[in-house]
Amino acid sequence: MEHVLPTTILQSQPRLGTWIAANLKIALPTKESHPNFPPWTLGYTEEAVYDLFWPANWHFCRPPGKPSACGRFGPLSERLWRHEFAVPEWKYRDDEGSSEAITLFWESLTPMITRSVHVSRGETLTVTFPRDCIQVLRCRPFRFNHKVVNKLFSGRIALIGDAAHVFPPFGGQAVACGVADAEGLAWRLAILTELEKSNRITIKLRSIALQSWAEERRLGVDISARLTLQNGEWCNKEPSWFDPLQILLLKLLLSLSRARLALPPVKAAARGYSDCPQGAFLADYGGGGRLGQIYVQTRLPQSKDHH
Missing domain, CATH: 3.30.70 (Alpha-Beta Plaits)
Structure with a gap:
């Protein structure tokens, strides 16, 4: 049961x-x-x-x-x-x-x-x-709290988006992680559904497929949490004379990113899921990468407003 x-x-x-x-x-x-x-x-x-x-x-x-x-x-x-x-x-x-x-x-x-x-x-x-x-x-x-459920799936039930994790708004990660949850789960469900139609599915196989998704997503959520916490500390601290110097140092780090130097959370995000030991990819062949987050604007028909 x-x-x-x-x-x-x-x-x-x-x-x-x-x-x-x-x-x-x-x-x-x-x-x-x-x-x-x-x-x-x-x-x-x-x-x-x-x-x-x-x-x-x-x-x-x-x-x-x-x-x-x-x-x-x-x-x-x-x-x-x-x-x-x-x-x-x-x-x-x-x-x-x-x-x-x-x-x-x-x-x-x-x-x-x-x-x-x-x-x-x-x-x-x-x-x-x-x-x-x-x-x-x-x-x-x-x-503000960052919260994550202790288990992303059980049997045929899975949680994604805000039902699975809650973020403060300082990193814009709530929607981004929800989209990543859905993308990683969708192709697995498609495969499992086809296997089920052909009576080739087992509880163990379904659990293995969903567990790889859960581990990938927990890694992604943890990376996003660190980025959010870092931004949150910047937004919530009291202004001081040290702020301009910190901004200058941050700009310097960003300018050196072409030389593969970056803040630890940024570097972790760039590695994608490659640090996930049970992810659904071939690590020995360069698998485990993921697309960077992008900003998208759409224009409604017959409207000058962007959404």
Whole structure:
């Protein structure tokens, strides 16, 4: 009898600090609801105002002040937004201090939705997007963790993506690892399905095939975790005079990468799965490599927007 995967045992990496996350729903101000809103005098439409104060591109940055991440999510027509920012000074329990979280949220968001608008003859007004057009759906503190289930498959059940591993956002590895999970599992399932159709499949053979996938993916997840932790430490630490020197050293390392010099996590990623002893490849013949991560943009039909 086959058993379902245990999901209660998790392996966790060190926490990367406390952040506050808020989910927002944005309403458009109109000339009727906000007649004295300065952008109307400059010919802005309602949609143009939204694009001005809530840019379409995802932002993850270290502005002057606290690290923050913000951007649109969900259907564009819903105008949903997520805003996250670091709060290293947070001293409340996760189930307390909601009013404090809201206060800190507005302190963080307000400068980001404030613009300098040139009116006429060099006159500039400081304009903030109307607060009554921002509905806070949820606002709570949370802590980043990297978690991986202790077993990726059991019998005919397998976990991939966020169901198998949870990443902080500092390395952009969550979706990347989910795609790699699916790619490595897909061709194995195709082979196992054909063997099953011809009655040549056995429980042992299926377990061997899936175990090689699990070991490859666990290696890939561990590499991604180290990259994420490295980026997270950069994003969350307090600014100091040493930062410019660190950036200079990092640029120097990157410039020397042509001479096969790189940071350890980068070098490990470049080796692909070649360090996996039971991977499904011929290591003696150079097998075990994997494609580098790439960034893809698509253009929807009859649309100027990239997604």
